Structures are given as C-alpha cells and as structure tokens.
Amino acid sequence: MSEEKFPEQLAIEKRFPAAVLDWHAQHGDRTLLVERDRILDIARLLKDDLGYNVLLDLTAVDYLPRKPRFEVVYHFMNLSTLVRLRVKAQPDDEHPVVPSLTSLWAIADWYEREVWDLFGVKFDGHPHLKRIMLYEEFKGHPLRKDYPKTKRQPLIGPEN
Amino acid sequence: MSDKRSPTRLVRPDFTDPLRGQVYTTRFDKLLGWARKYSLFQYPFVTACCGMEYMSASAGHYDIDRFGAAFPRFSPRQADVLWVVGTISHKLAPIMKTVYEQMAEPKYVVSFGACASCGGPYDNYATVQGIDTIIPVDIYIAGCPPRPEAVLDGVLKLQQMIQNSKQPWRTTDVIERKPLKA
Amino acid sequence: MNGESKTVVEPYGVERAVPETEAEFRQEEMLLNLGPSHPSMHGIVRIITKLQGELVLDSEVEIGYLHRAFEKSCEATTWNQALIYTDRLNYVSTCINNVGYCLAVEKLLEIQLPPRGQYIRTMLCEVSRIADHLTCVGAAAMELGAFTVFLYMMIAREYCYELIEDYCGARITTNCSRVGGMPFDLSDGWLDKVGWTVGKVRHILKECDILLTYNRIFVDRTKGIGAISKERALQYGFTGPMLRACGVPYDVRKDHPYLIYHQLDWTVPVGHRGDVLDRYLVRMEEMEQSCRILEQCAGKIPGGPVSCDDKQVVLPDKKDTYGNIEGLMNHFKLIMDGHGIRVPAGEVYFSVEAGNGELGFYVVSAPDENSRDGCNGRPWRVRCRPPCLSFVAAMPEMIKGLMVADVVPTFGSINMIGGELDR
Numbered sequence: 001m002s003e004e005k006f007p008e009q010l011a012i013e014k015r016f017p018a019a020v021l022d023w024h025a026q027h028g029d030r031t032l033l034v035e036r037d038r039i040l041d042i043a044r045l046l047k048d049d050l051g052y053n054v055l056l057d058l059t060a061v062d063y064l065p066r067k068p069r070f071e072v073v074y075h076f077m078n079l080s081t082l083v084r085l086r087v088k089a090q091p092d093d094e095h096p097v098v099p100s101l102t103s104l105w106a107i108a109d110w111y112e113r114e115v116w117d118l119f120g121v122k123f124d125g126h127p128h129l130k131r132i133m134l135y136e137e138f139k140g141h142p143l144r145k146d147y148p149k150t151k152r153q154p155l156i157g158p159e160n
Numbered sequence: 161m162s163d164k165r166s167p168t169r170l171v172r173p174d175f176t177d178p179l180r181g182q183v184y185t186t187r188f189d190k191l192l193g194w195a196r197k198y199s200l201f202q203y204p205f206v207t208a209c210c211g212m213e214y215m216s217a218s219a220g221h222y223d224i225d226r227f228g229a230a231f232p233r234f235s236p237r238q239a240d241v242l243w244v245v246g247t248i249s250h251k252l253a254p255i256m257k258t259v260y261e262q263m264a265e266p267k268y269v270v271s272f273g274a275c276a277s278c279g280g281p282y283d284n285y286a287t288v289q290g291i292d293t294i295i296p297v298d299i300y301i302a303g304c305p306p307r308p309e310a311v312l313d314g315v316l317k318l319q320q321m322i323q324n325s326k327q328p329w330r331t332t333d334v335i336e337r338k339p340l341k342a
Numbered sequence: 343m344n345g346e347s348k349t350v351v352e353p354y355g356v357e358r359a360v361p362e363t364e365a366e367f368r369q370e371e372m373l374l375n376l377g378p379s380h381p382s383m384h385g386i387v388r389i390i391t392k393l394q395g396e397l398v399l400d401s402e403v404e405i406g407y408l409h410r411a412f413e414k415s416c417e418a419t420t421w422n423q424a425l426i427y428t429d430r431l432n433y434v435s436t437c438i439n440n441v442g443y444c445l446a447v448e449k450l451l452e453i454q455l456p457p458r459g460q461y462i463r464t465m466l467c468e469v470s471r472i473a474d475h476l477t478c479v480g481a482a483a484m485e486l487g488a489f490t491v492f493l494y495m496m497i498a499r500e501y502c503y504e505l506i507e508d509y510c511g512a513r514i515t516t517n518c519s520r521v522g523g524m525p526f527d528l529s530d531g532w533l534d535k536v537g538w539t540v541g542k543v544r545h546i547l548k549e550c551d552i553l554l555t556y557n558r559i560f561v562d563r564t565k566g567i568g569a570i571s572k573e574r575a576l577q578y579g580f581t582g583p584m585l586r587a588c589g590v591p592y593d594v595r596k597d598h599p600y601l602i603y604h605q606l607d608w609t610v611p612v613g614h615r616g617d618v619l620d621r622y623l624v625r626m627e628e629m630e631q632s633c634r635i636l637e638q639c640a641g642k643i644p645g646g647p648v649s650c651d652d653k654q655v656v657l658p659d660k661k662d663t664y665g666n667i668e669g670l671m672n673h674f675k676l677i678m679d680g681h682g683i684r685v686p687a688g689e690v691y692f693s694v695e696a697g698n699g700e701l702g703f704y705v706v707s708a709p710d711e712n713s714r715d716g717c718n719g720r721p722w723r724v725r726c727r728p729p730c731l732s733f734v735a736a737m738p739e740m741i742k743g744l745m746v747a748d749v750v751p752t753f754g755s756i757n758m759i760g761g762e763l764d765r
Contacts, residue, residue, distance in 0.1 A: 027449055027690045055579055057691075057727040061706055073704065075691055075727075079576070079590070082597045086691065107579040110735045118413075133406040133764060134286070135251045142285050142414060149284050149414050154250050156257060157294040205379055207386055207408055208761055209433035212477070212514050216503070219496030234381040252386060252407045255378050281426060284411040305514055 006030050008050055008085055012042055031086040039089050040099040040125075043074070047104055052076040052085060055101065058111035060119045064145035069093045070121055074101075091121055100125040118143035192327040196240070196266070197319040198228040203239035203263065205256060208246030210273035213305040222308035227315050236262040241318070242295075247275035248288045260295045265335055266328055268321075270314060271297045274304040296338040371399060376749065378407050384481055385760030387734065389749065396745045401738045408760035416724040421447055421521050421683045424721055429515040431726055432762040435474035435697040437466040437506065440519040443724070445600060446692035446703035447521045450685055453655060457602070459524050459648040464601045465536065465639045466506065466518055467694075468632040472543060473502040474697030474757070475583075475625045475632075482622070482754030483554060486563055491550045498546040501539045508532055521683055523649020523656045533640045540633045547629055555623070564618040568740045568752030571616060578739075579732040582699020583624045584756070588616035594695040606638045618755040655683050684717035698757055699729030728762045 005013075005023065009032055013020055019042060022033035034042055046052040056075040063069060068090040076085045091098050100123035101108040112123040113132040120141035123129060131138065135155060140147055152159050206214055217224050224230055233239040236259045248256055260269065271291055274280035277300045279289035291297060298321060301314035328335050376389040386407040392400045412431065416424040428439040441463045448454065455463070480495030503513040508529060510518040518525070554560045570580075575588045585592055593610045595603040611627035613620030649656045653672055662669025675681045685707040693702035704725040709716045733756040741749050 026688055027452070029689070029691055031689070053576055056693075056700070057702055057704060057725070059704060059725045059727075061723045061725075063708060063722075065711060075702070075704070079592065084691065086689075105579070106574070106577045107732050107735055110731060131406075133409040135406075142411065147285070149411070149418055151285055152250070153285065154253065154288070156254050157288065208410075209430055209514055211385070212433060215477070215481075215496065216500065216513075219500075220493050221497060221500045232381070247408060247410055249407060249409055251409065252378060255407075259379055281430075282410045282415065284415055286409050286411045307513070 008032070008046065008052075011050060012045060015045055016041060029084065029086055031088065033088045033090070036089045036091055036098055039072075039074075039087070040101065040103075042087065043076075043101050043104055046076055046085070046087075051078045051080055054079055055105040055108060055111075056084070058101070058108060058115065060115045060121055060143075062119060062143065062145045067093065070096050070119065072098050072115065072121060096121040097124050099123070102126055117141070120144065189327050190323070192329060193323040193325070196327065197322040200227075200229040200241050200315075200318075201231050201233040201239045202229060202241045202243050203234070203236050203259065204232050204243045204245060205259060206243075206245040207248065207252065208273075208275065210246045210275070210305040213303075213308055213311065214243070214245045214272065217308040217311040222312060224312065224315060227312070227319065229315050236260075237264060239263055240267060242267065242269045243272055244269065244276045244291050245272040247273075247280060247282060248291055248294075249286050250288060251286075253288050253291075253294055256291065257294055268298045268318060269295055270299045270301065270318060272301045272311070272314070273306060274302060277302060280304060290341065292338075292341045294340065296340060298338070370394075374746070381485075384754070385758055385763070387758060387760070387763075389737065389753075391741075391746070391749070393746065396747070398741050398744055398746060398749065401741060403734055403737050405734060406764050408764040410761070410765070412726065412765040413724055416721050418720070420679070420719055421685060421721060424724060425517055425520070426515070428726075429517055430761050431728075431765060432474070432696055432698065432701070432759045433514060434477045434759060435467075435470035436514060436516045437463075437470040437518050438474075438694060438696045439701065440517060441467055441601075442692065442694035442696070442701050443703050443705075444519045444521050445694065446690055446705045447683075447685065449692050450688055450690045450705055450707060451522070451652075451655065451683075453522055453650050453652050455523060455650050456647050457644050458527075458646045459650075460601045461639050461643040462509075462524055462528060462648060463519060464603065465636055465643075466509065466516075467601070468635045468639075469502050469505055469536075469539075471697050472629050472632050473499050473506075475629045476502070476543075478697070478754075478757040479550070479622060479625055482618075482751065483550075483560070485750050485754050486560060488554060488557075488560065491553055494546050494550055498543045501542050505532075505535055505539050508535060520649070520657075521655060522652060527648050533643070536636055536640045540636050543629070544633055547626065551626060555626075561619060563748075564622060564751050564755075566615070567618045567744060567748045568755060569615060569617040570736060570740050574736070574739065575616065578736040580699070580736070581732070582695065582697070582729050583621055583628060584699065584733055586611065587613035587620035587624045589614045594693050594700050598693065600692075600694060602639075603635075605642075606635055608634050608638075618751045621755040680719060682719040684715065684719055685721075686717050693727070696729060696762075698733075698759070698762070700727065701729055701762075702727030726762070726765055728765060730756065730758045730763050734758050734763060 009023055016038050019035045019038040020032055024031050054077040056077050058074050060070055060072045070091050072089045074087045089098055112126050115121050116129050117131040117133050138153055271277045276291050279287050299314050299318045301310055303310050372393045374391045374393050378386040378388045388404040390402045391398050412427050415427050428443045429436045431439045476495040476499045480492040484492035507513045510516050572588045575585055591610055591612045608631045611624050613624050657676055658669040658672045663673045687708050689706040691704045693700045706723040707718050708722040709718050740752050
C-alpha cells in the first residue's frame with residue numbers, strides 16, 4: 001500500500017472514484033482489486049482509452065476459508081506498450097455473479113463458460129452460459145476447494 | 161500326397177511329384193488365425209499424449225507396417241482392432257463405447273498407455289480409471305507413453321493371441337468376451 | 343417451388359418430380375457432426391456444422407473431451423510434483439511447458455538459474471518447438487494428401503526426440519526441468535549431437551519445402567482459406583504463429599524476454615494474410631530460426647553449475663546426499679511431505695512462447711491453516727492459460743462460408759492440442 005500508484009490506476013480512480021479497493025505490484029505484476037459491479041466499465045475504459053486491447057486470461061481462484069471466497073482474475077495486456085495488468089473482482093460467496101465481458105472481447109465467452117463450469121461463478125450478460133469442460137449431467141463445480149478431487153460421477157460404467 | 165512336415169519349413173520342389181511341397185495340411189482355425197493376424201485394420205481412437213508415440217510407431221522409424229497392422233480404417237465397421245490411445249474422460253466414455261459396439265466381430269481392443277489401462281496419473285473426477293471397466297480389453301500396453309518398441313511388442317502379442325485363439329467364422333459361433341472389471 | 347416440374351412416370355408406376363432449374367432443388371440445411379472421434383481432428387473436438395450442401399453456414403465447437411483436471415491435480419501435489427502434469431499439457435512440446443511452470447514458480451520465489459542452466463533450458467525449449475512445428479505441419483500436410491511430408495517430418499522429429507531422450511531419459515513426457523534448477527548436466531557429446539540434429543532437420547525442412555511450398559495443390563487448398571483479420575484475431579486473444587501470420591509481430595521471447603533469448607541473434611517471421619498458407623510459412627521459418635538459436639547456444643554455452651545454489655529449493659548433489667549428514671538432511675527436508683519447497687504467499691503470472699503461442703502460468707501460493715511461516719509446500723492454484731483455446735474458439739468464424747473440405751486444412755493449421763485445450 002505504500003508503493004506508488006501506477007498510471008492505469010490513477011486513470012481509473014479519476015473516472016470511477018472509490019472503485020479501486022486495493023493494489024500492489026509484487027514481483028513486478030501490477031494488480032488492482034476493484035469493485036465487482038464496475039468491472040465492465042473499468043474494462044471498457046482500459047480497452048478504449050488506455051489501450052489494453054488484449055484479454056490474456058480470465059479465471060477465478062477459490063480461497064475457501066477466507067471470506068470473500070472467490071476472486072475472479074482478469075489479465076489484460078497493452079499490445080503497443082507490452083504492459084500487463086491484473087484486475088481482480090470479488091463476487092459474493094453464496095450466489096457469485098460478475099458482469100460479463102463478452103461485449104468487449106469475443107474470447108471472454110469461453111473463458112467465462114469455463115469459470116462457470118469449474119467454479120460456479122455466474123456472468124451477468126453472457127449469451128449462453130453452459131458447461132464447457134464437463135458434461136451437462138455433472139453436478140457441482142469441481143475446482144471449488146470443497147469438492148473432493150476423487151469424487152466421481154461417471155456417465156457410464158462403475159464409479160471406480 | 162500330403163506333406164506331414166509343418167507348413168513353415170521350406171521344401172525344395174521335387175520335380176518328380178508335382179504336388180510335393182505344394183500342399184500343406186493345417187487346421188482351418190490356424191489358417192484363419194494366420195490370415196487375420198497379419199491383416200489387422202486398426203481404428204485409432206487417439207486422444208492424448210500417447211498419440212505421439214502412436215504416430216512414431218506408425219512412421220518410418222519404428223514401422224508398424226512390417227507387421228501388417230498399418231492401415232487405419234476410420235470407420236469402426238471396417239476395423240478389427242480398436243486402439244484406445246490416451247486418456248478417456250467420463251465425457252468421452254459413451255462415445256468410445258458406441259464406437260466399440262459398432263465394430264464387427266471378431267474385434268480386439270488394445271489399451272495403449274497407462275491412462276487407458278488404469279487411469280494413469282489422473283486419479284480424479286474426470287478420468288475413467290481404466291477402460292476395462294467399460295469395454296473388454298485384450299492387450300494392455302503399459303507406459304506413459306509406451307516407447308514404440310513396447311507398441312510393437314504389444315502388436316506381436318496381439319498377433320500371437322489371435323493365432324492361438326479359436327477363430328469364429330460361422331454366424332452361429334458364440335464369441336466369448338472377457339468380463340469387465342468392476 | 344416455382345416453375346413447372348416435369349413428372350416422370352416409371353414403368354412400375356412410381357411418380358417422381360424431376361426438378362429442372364436450380365431454384366427448384368429443395369435446399370435444406372443439414373446438421374453434420376464432425377464428431378469427437380474423427381481422423382482429421384487432431385485430438386478430440388466436436389464440430390457441429392450447419393451445412394447447405396457442402397457450404398458451411400454456421401458451426402459450433404464443443405471441447406472438453408480431454409479434461410483431465412490438471413488444475414485440481416496440481417493443488418494436491420507439491421511444487422515439484424506438479425511438473426509431471428505440466429508435461430501433459432502441450433504434449434508435443436513438453437520441455438516448454440516444464441520450463442514455463444518452473445520459471446513462474448521461480449518468479450514467485452525470486453530466484454534465478456545460473457547461465458549454464460538457462461542455456462540448457464533454452465536449447466531444450468527450442469528442440470521442443472521444432473518437434474511441435476514438425477508434428478503440426480506434418481499432420482496438416484498428411485490430411486491434405488501429402489503423406490510423404492508427414493513421414494519425412496516424423497524422421498526429423500525422431501532425431502529431436504533422441505536428443506531430448508539423451509538429456510533426460512524420456513522422449514515425450516520429459517519432466518526435464520525442476521524448480522530452481524535442472525536435474526542433470528549435459529552429457530559428453532550432447533552439443534555435437536545438437537549440431538548433427540540441426541543439420542538433419544534443416545535437410546528435411548528443405549526437402550519438405552520443395553515438396554509443398556510451391557506445390558499447386560497445396561497452395562490452392564490453403565491460400566485464402568481459414569483467414570482471419572488482425573482485429574478479430576486480437577478480439578479472440580490469438581498469440582503465437584497464428585497471430586504472426588495475421589501480421590502482428592508479437593513474440594513473448596522478444597517482447598517479454600526470458601532465459602537468454604535477448605542475447606542471441608534471431609528474427610521473428612511475420613505473415614500478412616492470416617490464412618492457412620501464411621501459418622504454414624511462418625511455422626517453417628520459425629523452425630529455421632530455432633535451428634539458428636540452437637547453433638548459437640551450442641557455441642556460446644558457458645561452464646558452471648546448472649542449478650541455483652539455494653539449498654531450500656534445489657536438491658543437493660548425490661555425493662553429498664550419500665556422503666555427509668548435512669546433504670542427507672537437506673535431501674530429506676526437500677523430499678518429505680510437509681517440508682519441501684516452501685513458497686511464500688503471493689500470485690504471479692509468467693508466460694513463455696510455446697509452440698502455439700503465449701503459454702501463461704498464473705500461480706497462486708496461499709498459506710493453509712496449519713502453516714506457521716506463511717508459506718505453502720503445495721500450490722494453491724495453478725492456472726494454465728492455453729494458447730489454443732483462442733484458436734478453437736475462433737474456428738466457427740474461420741470456417742464460415744467455406745466448404746466442408748476446407749475445414750480440414752483450417753483445423754490442421756490451428757495445431758489444437760487436446761491436453762492444452764482442455765487441461
């Protein structure tokens with residue numbers, strides 16, 4: 001918290017004051033923790049005004065004993081300056097919902113479907129949120145920390 | 161006029177008796193086994209890393225064509241051997257079973273690699289712990305991935321198995337299947 | 343149906359209407375499933391196409407048939423044990439995955455390898471990259487009918503595998519790197535073997551170039567097919583040869599340099615049309631550049647240790663483990679469960695240039711409730727950013743308006759690897 005604020009953060013704070021909850025630049029990675037509801041606006045600001053035109057990755061992490069439990073992590077990159085930025089948002093624990101970025105990047109479609117499939121985080125505004133890695137009959141979200149690794153739900157065959 | 165020696169020994173043609181060395185006696189079973197083992201049409205159900213060793217075994221360096229098992233037939237109806245190469249996930253298992261059921265008898269299954277044989281390093285919610293829980297398997301080729309020499313050894317063992325087993329050829333023949341592992 | 347159609351009466355009385363104009367042919371759309379088990383689908387992917395005759399109107403791609411829970415498995419193993427799962431991500435160029443994961447964890451630990459270790463890592467990565475491109479181009483050419491090219495490239499790939507096997511003992515699932523160091527030093531004669539392999543690979547690349555690059559059939563089947571514009575490619579997050587074929591010169595080795603790439607002399611090939619032919623040309627040229635990198639590394643490699651000297655991360659030499667008690671205790675502390683490499687809490691994103699593009703590892707370390715020092719012996723989350731997810735997601739856009747037969751070269755040029763796509 002005692003480090004200098006970086007320029008993207010200053011620009012975001014100017015447009016959306018109090019949207020940035022935390023920041024750090026450990027190991028050289030610039031990271032911002034922002035308010036969940038402003039994610040779409042902040043992403044649009046980053047893409048249109050600050051030149052972060054590549055969505056490198058969209059994923060989630062489950063920090064189970066900690067509250068808030070989930071963290072949705074976005075990695076953006078500015079192709080002209082080659083600077084990377086990480087933005088994180090924390091949805092609720094019981095019914096996690098985050099605004100969807102499908103209107104800005106086409107690949108957000110599949111990344112968000114994967115996060116829904118494996119973590120159970122819903123994306124508001126996604127055209128068709130359905131499972132992508134697992135089959136439709138699968139119950140549960142396996143990458144959550146309370147899903148045991150070896151709990152099997154076979155479609156055919158024994159539950160070996 | 162029949163030659164009582166085994167058919168694999170070379171016999172010099174004897175020109176006094178035109179049939180000498182030309183007629184071999186054997187059991188029909190053995191003849192059919194010989195024909196079937198040297199003309200294996202494979203259905204390569206390739207999923208994962210073992211596919212790379214499958215490609216290496218099929219290419220020029222470790223040629224599998226020497227053993228007659230070169231031709232992949234991409235329709236299960238035309239194939240004899242189902243090569244299950246790589247990890248089978250629970251999402252893919254019904255499809256593998258459908259492909260197996262579409263194959264015509266006599267059919268054999270080769271489980272290629274550790275993942276197909278027993279789940280491999282993946283003991284988790286997504287992987288079938290061995291395809292022999294779903295379809296009966298004849299040959300297991302162990303390895304992660306198995307070296308091409310191991311693949312060729314598996315092919316030779318399969319050929320030996322085919323030669324020594326009772327060949328079904330009448331439509332009324334009962335085909336015995338190995339039981340599934342529970 | 344407009345116009346009059348002539349009715350033909352068969353001798354046995356079955357009436358059929360014979361359409362005379364093209365407009366009268368009833369065109370219905372057909373849903374064709376290029377199913378998971380398909381000869382030209384490298385790995386298992388399902389493409390559901392809506393066809394009108396042979397023209398693809400729309401399509402949808404379904405993936406996930408090789409989901410093997412890589413990320414969940416890594417959370418249950420220690421930092422070095424998770425390496426075996428990274429082998430099986432892009433299983434054609436495994437050394438790059440291993441090195442990428444190790445570099446990400448080393449970024450979190452803030453340690454760096456000595457120069458010799460970095461040179462060895464670079465050489466293994468480039469050999470893997472050559473193997474990856476050989477497999478991609480060979481398999482794509484085979485599906486277009488050029489079986490000879492496939493066989494020649496498999497010969498070259500065997501030489502690459504032999505080189506890797508000489509170093510770490512395995513051809514494909516190599517596990518060739520460790521967090522903080524390398525498991526072995528180079529054997530005698532390995533560097534000469536690198537020179538010999540490069541010569542052989544160059545010879546085969548020249549032969550395949552003669553066979554394919556100006557071949558009328560190959561060019562007709564690949565030029566203008568599966569094209570995507572630069573803007574749409576960036577929308578989908580393309581990286582690697584696919585993006586360079588569209589005209590964007592982004593290469594992680596040049597733009598976010600790691601290991602020793604910035605000390606070597608090599609160039610990044612860039613196309614301009616973004617179609618299958620450009621991707622093929624970019625890959626062929628990249629293999630030549632990888633050969634150049636290998637030759638330079640083999641000439642410039644320094645002596646010295648191959649692992650960093652941090653005792654809390656790297657296993658001691660065997661002569662110390664079996665020779666004195668300190669080495670034995672060090673080995674014990676690093677291997678036994680509950681001890682091992684302790685990584686402080688934090689998160690890091692590190693990317694390397696894999697055969698397909700930017701392979702990113704987002705590694706999170708968080709202390710569990712029993713930890714007393716705020717570190718963890720196991721990863722909390724290992725996320726692999728798969729380069730080929732972007733390409734497969736863009737498939738429907740790339741094959742729209744093409745014929746069914748054009749799906750095959752397009753899919754072959756993507757180099758979709760199931761282990762990386764579905765993880």
